[in-house]
Amino acid sequence: MAAASGMEWLKSVKGVILDMCGVLYDSGEGGGQAIPGSIEAVKRLMDSGLTVRFCTNETQSTREQFVQKLRVMGFDISVSHVFSPAPALVRILRERRLRPHLLVHDGLMAEFEGVDTSSPNCVVIGDAAEKFSYQNLNEAFRVLIGQEKPLLFSLGRGRYYKETDGLKLDVGVFMTALEYAGDVQAEVVGKPAADFFGTVLKDMSLQPHEVVMIGDDLVNDVGGAQSCGMKGIQVRTGKYRPSDEQHASVRADAYMDDLAAAAHAILTSSPTTER
Amino acid sequence: MAAASGMEWLKSVKGVILDMCGVLYDSGEGGGQAIPGSIEAVKRLMDSGLTVRFCTNETQSTREQFVQKLRVMGFDISVSHVFSPAPALVRILRERRLRPHLLVHDGLMAEFEGVDTSSPNCVVIGDAAEKFSYQNLNEAFRVLIGQEKPLLFSLGRGRYYKETDGLKLDVGVFMTALEYAGDVQAEVVGKPAADFFGTVLKDMSLQPHEVVMIGDDLVNDVGGAQSCGMKGIQVRTGKYRPSDEQHASVRADAYMDDLAAAAHAILTSSPTTER
Numbered sequence: 239m240a241a242a243s244g245m246e247w248l249k250s251v252k253g254v255i256l257d258m259c260g261v262l263y264d265s266g267e268g269g270g271q272a273i274p275g276s277i278e279a280v281k282r283l284m285d286s287g288l289t290v291r292f293c294t295n296e297t298q299s300t301r302e303q304f305v306q307k308l309r310v311m312g313f314d315i316s317v318s319h320v321f322s323p324a325p326a327l328v329r330i331l332r333e334r335r336l337r338p339h340l341l342v343h344d345g346l347m348a349e350f351e352g353v354d355t356s357s358p359n360c361v362v363i364g365d366a367a368e369k370f371s372y373q374n375l376n377e378a379f380r381v382l383i384g385q386e387k388p389l390l391f392s393l394g395r396g397r398y399y400k401e402t403d404g405l406k407l408d409v410g411v412f413m414t415a416l417e418y419a420g421d422v423q424a425e426v427v428g429k430p431a432a433d434f435f436g437t438v439l440k441d442m443s444l445q446p447h448e449v450v451m452i453g454d455d456l457v458n459d460v461g462g463a464q465s466c467g468m469k470g471i472q473v474r475t476g477k478y479r480p481s482d483e484q485h486a487s488v489r490a491d492a493y494m495d496d497l498a499a500a501a502h503a504i505l506t507s508s509p510t511t512e513r
Numbered sequence: 514m515a516a517a518s519g520m521e522w523l524k525s526v527k528g529v530i531l532d533m534c535g536v537l538y539d540s541g542e543g544g545g546q547a548i549p550g551s552i553e554a555v556k557r558l559m560d561s562g563l564t565v566r567f568c569t570n571e572t573q574s575t576r577e578q579f580v581q582k583l584r585v586m587g588f589d590i591s592v593s594h595v596f597s598p599a600p601a602l603v604r605i606l607r608e609r610r611l612r613p614h615l616l617v618h619d620g621l622m623a624e625f626e627g628v629d630t631s632s633p634n635c636v637v638i639g640d641a642a643e644k645f646s647y648q649n650l651n652e653a654f655r656v657l658i659g660q661e662k663p664l665l666f667s668l669g670r671g672r673y674y675k676e677t678d679g680l681k682l683d684v685g686v687f688m689t690a691l692e693y694a695g696d697v698q699a700e701v702v703g704k705p706a707a708d709f710f711g712t713v714l715k716d717m718s719l720q721p722h723e724v725v726m727i728g729d730d731l732v733n734d735v736g737g738a739q740s741c742g743m744k745g746i747q748v749r750t751g752k753y754r755p756s757d758e759q760h761a762s763v764r765a766d767a768y769m770d771d772l773a774a775a776a777h778a779i780l781t782s783s784p785t786t787e788r
Contacts, residue, residue, distance in 0.1 A: 372645045376682055379673065383680065397694050398654065405658065407651055407694055415690040419672050419682055 245492060247469055248507035253289035253444045255435075255463070256280070257453035258320075259296060259399060260476015261497050262313060266402025269307045273475050275498030277312045283501050284314075289442045292320045293435070293451070295394035295428040295458070297364030297409065299345035301325065321438050323393040323428030324349040327362065330427065336389070338362040339381040341374055341412075360389035363416065365396075365409045375415065382420035390416055394428040396458055400477045429455075430462025439466070450491075452500050454478050461488040471500050520767060522744055523782035528564035528719040530710075530738070531555070532728030533595075534571060534674060535751015536772050537588060541677025544582045548750050550773030552587045558776050559589075564717045567595045568710070568726070570669035570703040570733070572639030572684065574620035576600065596713050598668040598703030599624040602637065605702065611664070613637040614656040616649055616687075635664035638691065640671075640684045650690065657695035665691055669703040671733055675752045704730075705737025714741070725766070727775050729753050736763040746775050 256262065262280065263270045284290050292315060296304055301324070305317045324346055331338055331353055339358035340350060343366050361378045382388040396408035413424045428434050439446060446467030453459020454476030463470040472482060472490040475497070483493055494500040531537065537555065538545045559565050567590060571579055576599070580592045599621055606613060606628055614633035615625060618641050636653045657663040671683035688699045703709050714721060721742030728734020729751030738745040747757060747765040750772070758768055769775040 368647050370647045370650075372643050372682070375645075375686075376680070379682055379686075380680060383673075397696075398658075405651070405655060407647070407654055407690075411650075411654075411690045411694045414693040415682075415686045418689040419686045421672075 245503070245507070247491065248450075248504055250448060251288070251450050251469070251504055251507070252448040253291070253442045253450075254283055254504065255291050255293045255438055255442075255449060255451045255468070256283075256497070257429075257451070257455065257459045258292055258294040258308070260454035260478070261452060261473055262308065263311055264400060264402055264476065269310070270402065272311045272313070273496060275496060279498045279501035280313055280315070282505060286505055288504070289444060290319065291438050291442055293429060293438055294320065294322050295365075295396055295409075296322055297324055297346050297393040297428075298343040298367065300348050303345065321434070321441075323434065324364065326434060326437065327391055327393060327427045328353060330391070331360075331362075336360045338391070339378060341366050341369065341378045342393070343367060343369065359385060360391060361416065362391045362393070363409055363412055364393040366412070367406070370407075370412050375412065378416060379419045382416060382422060388420045388422040390420065390422050390424040392424040392426050392428075394458070395424075395426045395430070396455060398477060405477070430458045430465065432462075432466050435462060435466045435468070439468075450504065452494075452497060456482045456485055456488050456490065460490045464488070464491075473497055473500055520778070520782070522766065523725075523779055525723060526563070526725050526744070526779055526782070527723040528566070528717045528725075529558055529779065530566050530568045530713055530717075530724060530726045530743070531558075531772070532704075532726070532730065532734045533567055533569040533583070535729035535753070536727060536748055537583065538586055539675060539677055539751065544585070545677065547586045547588070548771060550771060554773045554776035555588055555590070557780060561780055563779070564719060565594065566713050566717055568704060568713055569595065569597050570640075570671055570684075571597055572599055572621050572668040572703075573618040573642065575623050578620065596709070596716075598709070599639065601709060601712065602666055602668060602702040603628060605666070606635075606637075611635045613666070614653060616641050616644065616653045617668070618642060618644065634660060635666060636691065637666045637668070638684055638687055639668040641687070642681070645682075645687050650687065653691060654694045657691060657697060663695045663697040665695065665697050665699040667699040667701050667703075669733070670699075670701045670705070671730060673752060680752070705733045705740065707737075707741050710737060710741045710743070714743075725779065727769075727772065731757045731760055731763050731765065735765045739763070739766075748772055748775055 262276045263272045337354045339361045342364035392413035395410035398405045450469040451463030452471045460470030469491045471492045537551045538547045612629045614636045617639035667688035670685035673680045725744040726738030727746045735745030735747050744766045746767045
């Protein structure tokens, strides 16, 4: 199939970065469920000769546990191809010799093994979900305000995500809350930070214009990738809402019904792949 | 005593608006405790012939219960002289025929008696304290995002307040969180909203330049009053922090050690009062 009018850029795609939650699967009770057609779509993309990486702001479990959950759903994914914020943050903490107060999900704690958390001099928040209690937020705030120069790291800046039982507030909401309380601007590790996408591109050995990001989050996936020079496709699954297509500042290079449709469009356009 | 250099404005003061928490008392277990000298200072101001009103963003109890708590501490205050956000908001809800989803402290619920909360079409948040759980925030968010045009009311926009056991996050923090989550700008009822100060000034029958606001919150008390043309004194009690005196955008007309010192300065300068 030839690329549709205005979609000629699909022909130069050599690599694909896939968001996970809302693109591959919907999260929820029992770990969630695969979005129809996505398991096969991932397989087709990986078999095609394209360079495929996975990029998630998931911070409710370690990367290993997270990939294991996707394997159980039927996805054949290697841990080394998955990029998530916690390992990137641990590198930063070590480099800058920082001692974090951690407000993160219990499932993520193992990523911080060996990190000194005594007498904390910065605050780290992830998608802590139920742990975002008034008491825990007060505690994080007191660490912040007790510093001469408060330092707040946020594992992503998402507004909300979709679980099988409804929309849930994401880490960016509590980042914004603590920013306001502590009069501080958070350093974001994860999408849409350019540094984070840069690490993935480096691992792919590709130039930004050769890569397309596929996500359900218009601002963090599509907008973040576009800011780095990549193309961005928004899929109409996960947290997608029709109003996204009239967003004031971010316009996707394409909107597709789901990952299966996006993979089909890429694979039938790119000269390096199946036709 | 003559007014100090640069403080000649004290001579034209005919009315005083007092913030309550952090100026009259420190809140905390058992209702809190009076700040030394403040009971006598309130009495002196009221006996002097100045018009005195109280203006609080307190939303953990009804106005009646709140005044009763202060009476137990030793303050002689009339309910009709106390202005708080909830009654002002109830008027707005009635005028605009809105049905709120309430995320407020249990102690405040009685203020909303008779207000229709079925099929909510807006969200109201107050200082809900422990009720700011992840689950309750998700619920408020879902009401917001379910509206074609989300509408969020916040009873104040304070960052934090001081209780006897430490600093606590105030409603403004959760307002900011829901603003970000729902991509909406809250309508603030209470300090520092000009409408709210305007209601108090009208009740005092005074012009703004004749009135001084005394508070521990530089931005919401002092800055808010100054925006309305009043003078503003910050007291070094409650949530005051030394860095407030180097704030980037708000500069108080005077900084005083406590309410007793502020009352003394006003009463020894104003020609209409005791010397």
